[in-house]
Amino acid sequence: MAFRQVIVTPVFKKGSRSQPENYRPIAQGVVPCLLRESIIADRIMEHLTSENLLDKNQHGFTKGKSTGSQLLEVAYDWSMAKNNHYPIHCVYFDFSRAFDSVDHQLLLFKMEALGIGPRIIAWCQAYLRDRSFCVKVGCHLSNTRPCTSGVPQGSRLGPLMFTVFIQDLQFLFTGSRIKHKIYADDLKLYC
Secondary structure, three states, X not given: OHHHEEEEXXXXXXXXXXXXXXXXXXXXXXXXXXXXXXXXXXXXXXHHHHOOOOOOOEOOOXXXXXXXXXXXXXXXXXXXXXXXXXXXXXXXXXXXXOHHHXXXXXXXXHHXXXXXXXXXXXXHHHHHOOXXXXXXXXXXXXXXXXXXXOOOOOOOHHHHHHHHXXXXXXXXXXXXXXXXXXXXXXXXXXX
């Protein structure tokens, strides 16, 4: 049961420190759970990589990719367009509270659709079910609350689960002139 209870520490991002929305919730789990998460994350990533299921345009949480690799690909595409005298149209999306709004059942369905094994899915289902959290500010803890959606930030498995959750985004642009680049929950569309 301990792996389903986390302490969330708010980490300041930007803006006014007096506004709660300017803090990122980081989950602190127990060490045995973090080790198990790491093993499960490795297995999921091995499957996605070996089956070539990862969106090649996702640059977050992916080995060998970064904001820099995304920037290089976009700069190349845009310089080619400019050299050919084509206009560039671009739209940026930043999904608000994206990690917090992941639907657990839909995530598990998508994992199954990607061919992730039933034992790993069962473990992930147990990992997500009946989760609870409390918030720690200084040395004070809030009351424990249920967590009915989302994946834990600050964990090894949470970002990978989010990546799996948005994996099918790539199919919206298949066969179109619109290109997409993703870094975690930031989406860039351009043509």
